[in-house]
Amino acid sequence: MIYSEKVMDHFANPRNIGEIEDANGVGEVGNAKCGDIMKMYLKIEGGVIQDVKFKTFGCGAAIATSSIATEMIKGKPIDEALKLTNKAVVEALDGLPPAKLHCSVLAEQAVKSAVADYYTRQGIDPTPIVGKLEEHCDTCCEV
Numbered sequence: 001m002i003y004s005e006k007v008m009d010h011f012a013n014p015r016n017i018g019e020i021e022d023a024n025g026v027g028e029v030g031n032a033k034c035g036d037i038m039k040m041y042l043k044i045e046g047g048v049i050q051d052v053k054f055k056t057f058g059c060g061a062a063i064a065t066s067s068i069a070t071e072m073i074k075g076k077p078i079d080e081a082l083k084l085t086n087k088a089v090v091e092a093l094d095g096l097p098p099a100k101l102h103c104s105v106l107a108e109q110a111v112k113s114a115v116a117d118y119y120t121r122q123g124i125d126p127t128p129i130v131g132k133l134e135e136h137c138d139t140c141c142e143v
Contacts, residue, residue: 003060004094010064015071018053024121027113029106029133036062036103040070040110044118048077054110061100068092069107078118082130084111109133 003011023041030037036058043051052074056066069089073081086104090096096104113133116126 001097001099003064003097006068006093007061007064007096010067010093011060014063014067016053016067016074017055019055020051020053023053023114025114025116025118027110027115027117029109029113030058034102035059036106038062038066038106038110040066040114042114042118044078049073049075049081059100059103061096061103062106064093065089065096065103065107066110069111073111078115081111082115084108 019039020041020043022043024044025042026039027042028037028039037056038058039055041053042049052070054066054070056063069084072084072088072092084107086101086108089104089107090101093104112130116130116133119126119129
């Protein structure tokens with residue numbers, strides 16, 4: 001499998017790795033069966049993502065997509081962060097091999113899951129804002 005320089009850089013030097021102790025939005029997505037699990041932590045103040053960290057258990061592509069996704073939403077208003085798509089993640093990394101595209105979907109879902117948790121903690125139904133979250137990734141285990 002050939003990875004772009006950006007994928008290799010974000011895998012070898014992941015940005016925003018770790019957890020936020022006082023996070024007010026936490027989302028976890030993935031599938032233990034295929035081995036890719038992402039947990040995203042958000043610190044949101046005034047409707048803006050002030051800080052974001054992640055912990056990912058998985059392959060290099062999963063780590064790289066988590067890393068770039070956090071960079072793409074940090075400092076952004078919630079509504080802008082929710083526009084993050086797996087396609088944008090792939091483009092920001094200069095592409096991913098077809099067998100690894102599911103990692104970009106997980107990164108998008110991790111952001112949405114953490115934002116949904118934030119709204120739930122505020123006593124707000126997240127579904128009209130975030131949309132319906134996918135419970136699992138059907139394509140994860142297909143190669």
